[in-house]
Structures are given as structure tokens and as C-alpha cells.
Amino acid sequence: MVSEFSITRTVEFAETDMAGIMHFSNFFRWMESCETAFYRSLGLPLISFVPGQVVGWPRVNATCDFRAPLRFNDTVEVRLFVKEIRTRAIVLLFQFRKTTKGKADPEICAQGEITAVCVTHDGKGGMTAAPIPETFRAKVRIAPKAAWTVE
Amino acid sequence: MVSEFSITRTVEFAETDMAGIMHFSNFFRWMESCETAFYRSLGLPLISFVPGQVVGWPRVNATCDFRAPLRFNDTVEVRLFVKEIRTRAIVLLFQFRKTTKGKADPEICAQGEITAVCVTHDGKGGMTAAPIPETFRAKVRIAPKAAWTVE
Amino acid sequence: MVSEFSITRTVEFAETDMAGIMHFSNFFRWMESCETAFYRSLGLPLISFVPGQVVGWPRVNATCDFRAPLRFNDTVEVRLFVKEIRTRAIVLLFQFRKTTKGKADPEICAQGEITAVCVTHDGKGGMTAAPIPETFRAKVRIAPKAAWTVE
């Protein structure tokens, strides 16, 4: 069972804005990229059109604190922590960690969360929130708070 | 003095994703578009390179609750409310209101907030958070909570 | 029958890049926005999931010449011209026209083209290129070359 995951990614030119930094909306896209890679690593799809399977994980909330800007060509670790697993929803916490030469600890440039609801086909052609299936719960567990807490 | 503002906008094809709805990251872009139009309407720039002026409003937090999806060609009102004015920061609240035929009240599909900090040149080539100037405070005031509260 | 159309649009902050200008990929999004509004104005969908209808207009080519940059808050007319109507494909030409104070003629900042193919359901669950239907041809005609030629 896994409670953490990370990807490493470099800021692209198209992700910057005229203030010379990564546009804040792209932090949310990076969180989703990390979430996608996390689920892919577990053989769990982010979205599925297979009948009987979980259809997807629509977001009910997304939030991000921005502490330091990211710039073109910055390479950053996006680290995911499973913060909560509710009956029908999951809360994922993400830290954007940038390592600077000469510093031991990476700087947390941003920290955000995505709350997503498990949705399945309702058998009538629509979709409905549903309990997270056991196949999913068998692979994912909650990370201890200490894991993402920085003193 | 103004405490509310709104724009109307239609979901574009490029803003949808394979789930057939507007990608959640675009709600943040729409909030910023509304914020930009708000400041423009007041003659206050979102970003400035004029020496002595406010340089910009970097975001320290952005958050959004998603209640109902938006689809291609949906036309939606994005309504801005000035929620808080702190010494160095402002909190703007946004509602995404979609009017459906045959319904009297618009549906609030999403509600979000952007917290932004006032930044000026520090005189040494860098930037620093600074008190929101009087020229700004003279034009903007806090909206009453009732304005954005839906019973 | 219509051969021209236009929208007016303002460059958003999120559309700029660190060079201080609209990122070149966004010109393609603006072309598509204009194309969408064109089809919407004619009651012709850009994309449809209705059985028996044209499914969509996948692009086979997109190209753009960039002559002058667009900047944050620039307001620009995107003008569409129907350049060619082939059996199964259409070529749309787009001009980005910026009016500057004190100048009589707008400046053409960019000119591009989208070539799109008419696609319908093939009756076997897939999609196939198909002749453009008469309902479409009855509404759209080719613009004379002089319309988009600037001396």
C-alpha cells in the first residue's frame, strides 16, 4: 500500500507569464499530472470508460498556497501525499519542492490539495458518487501527517 | 467605490477535457480574467512596469469549490466580490453563475477565492510586499457578506 | 450564405509568456474560438454527438504567420474568411487585426489557416471522413480572395 508519490518536472516557456514566473493556474495542472502518474503507477485509471469501473474522480475542491515563484527551466519535485480517504472522496496533498545549490533542504515553493469524488455509472446512463471500491482501498493508504509537515 | 463586478464568458472547445467538461484549472483562469477586467474598469493595472507604481498582485492562495460542471458553449456569469482588504493583501471571491432556461435563479456552479499581495519595487532592483496604496483603497470597498451568500 | 465572420477579443494575462507577449500557441486557440463562434452563428455545431450528424471537424493542418506581437490587454479583431470548400474539407483563413490610435487601417499582426476534415460516424462505432453535407454547403460560401488581400 502506497501513501506517497512524486514526479520531477521542469517549467516550460509556455507555462510562464509576463511577470516572468509560472502562471499560478499551472500549479493545478502539475498537481493533476502527479495524481495521474500516481494512479498509473498503481494500475488505477484516472478516468475510465469501461462499464462497471470507476468512471473518474471529478474534483470538488482544489486549493494552493503559493510561497515562492517558479521560473522557466526550474526543475521541481512535485510530491503527493494521501491526506484523507473518505467513503466517497479522497484528499491528495501536493508539495512543490525546489532544490537550490548549496542548500541542504529543498524549498517548498507551493503546497496544494485536490479533493476528488469517486464517480461510477448509475446504470441509467448517468453518473453518481459512489463508495471508493475495495480494489482501490487495497492499494492506497493515508500518509502520516509527519510526512508532509516541515518543522 | 465598488465592491462587485462581473463578466460573462462562454466555455471554449480548448477549455474542455476528455471528460466533456471544462477542465478545473480553467476556472482559475476565468477568475483572473474577471479580476483583470475589474481592475481595468477602475483604471488600476493588474501588473505595471511603471516605476513607483504597484508592480503587481502575486497570488498567495487560490481555491475553488466545484459544484456542477461547465460544458462547451455554456455561457456563464463570473461575479467578483471584494471579500477582504488587509493591509498588504486583498481577498476576492468569485461565483460562477449559470442561468438555465425555465429556472428563475442562476445555479452557482463553482465558487472560488484568490488572495493576492500588493507588491512594489523595493528600490534595490527587487520587489517587496507593501501596503495597498490609498489610490487603490479609494476605489474599492468590501462587499457585504449577504451579497454572495445564497440561502 | 456567409463567407466572413469576426470576433473581438482581449489578450489575457494567462495568455502572455515571460517575453511579455501572447504565447504563439494561443493564436491557434483564438482561431478556433472564431471558427466556433462562426459555426454557432450558423446553427452548425463544431462537434456533435447526435447520431447521423457530422461528428466534428478534426484539423489536418494549422499554420500561422506571426508579424507583430500581441500584448496583455490588446484588443484584437479576429476575422475569418472561408478560403476553400473541398469535397470533404474546408480551409478557413484568419487575420488578427489590431487598430492603433491615430492610424486609419488596422495592422495585421498575424494570419493563419486551419484545414479541417468533415467526419461522420461510419456506422460501425468508428468515424470516417465524409463529404460535407448540403445543409452545411447551403450556409457557407467561399470568400473572394480580394477580401483578405491587403495591398
Added chain:
Amino acid sequence: MVSEFSITRTVEFAETDMAGIMHFSNFFRWMESCETAFYRSLGLPLISFVPGQVVGWPRVNATCDFRAPLRFNDTVEVRLFVKEIRTRAIVLLFQFRKTTKGKADPEICAQGEITAVCVTHDGKGGMTAAPIPETFRAKVRIAPKAAWTVE
């Protein structure tokens, strides 16, 4: 001296549209990502604010032929070929190559070009097209046409 380069990249959820495929505008972003990585590998910046250096490579044309769609989670090689080096401009050709299980040769899903102009400070606070410097020419050479020609 180098005439080819490539990156490998996976289609993200946010890059898809409601047609279930990668939105065509993102092919242009992927080309630029490959171009950026190419220049970075050579120690040549895509954009620079260092006085006396090349300031950047504004695009004068971008074009792309789309042959087969890319879907969520598809992993694709973007291969860059230096097609032309003119006095003040460079033409880069890009192929999007997808390998399918059981097939020996990768499928070319898209092929595009970016034509970019070398720009330097003009010494008066502005920018001007300038001859590509020798430091650049010493590192980059034209790829033989056979390299990107598929029989």
C-alpha cells in the same frame, strides 16, 4: 555539431479536449518544449536577458500537419531536425512518433515546423533581428533531408 534531438512525453489529461484527443494547439507547445530542451542541451538559451546576448527566437511561422490523434497517456517521441539555417532565421522540423506494440516502425502522428528569427538588443532599448551568431552556428548544423523523410 548537432542536427537532431528528441524528447519523450506523455499526453496529460489537461491536454485532451472533449473529442477525447490531444487538443491541436498543444502540438505547438510540445514542439517548443523539444526546441527548448534542444537549446538547453547545447548551452544555448531560448530566451536571455543578458546584455549582448541573443535575446530570443520569436516565431515568424508555425505549422503542423495532423495525421493521427494522440490520446490521454499516449507516450510519444518528439524528434527535432534542423531543416534550414538562414542568416537571421532557423527552421526546425518536428515529428511526433508513436510506437505501437507489434509494429516495427513508429507511426508519425504529426509533423510540424517552427521558423524563428534571431533577435538581439538594438542598443536603443528595443530589439532587432540580427545575424545568428557564430557561437550558435558552431554547435548546430542542418540535418540531411533523408533523416526526416519516410519512404
